[in-house]
Amino acid sequence: MIFKVLYQELQEEIPVRERTKSLYVEADSVREVRKKLVDRNYNIEYIHELDEAHLNYEKETGKLKVENI
Template sequence: MVYKVLYQALVNEIPVRERTQVLYVEADSEREVRNKLQGREMNIEFIHELDEAHLNYEKQSSDFKLENV
């Protein structure tokens, strides 16, 4: 499964929508995604499992890049 992770790069600041960044991670569960990203400096806002239709839509974006964690 592929998960879309919305996060803030600044850990010590309040989340601001305009600074939200996106990361795509392949994992079996949301917990596994959190474990894979545990050592990174990021404030995770939301993790969303992508279904097939949503994944195909995201792949059309030039910003889509599946992270190898």
């Protein structure tokens, strides 16, 4: 499964839409995504499992780049 992670780069940073970044991670569960990202010290706002339609949309826009973790 592919998950979209919305995050702030600094742990203590307050979530603000204009500074929110995203990345894509392949994992079996949300828990596994969090384990993979624990060393990056991100302030994770939301982790969203992409369904087929959303995944296709991200591919079409060219935004989909799955992180190798």
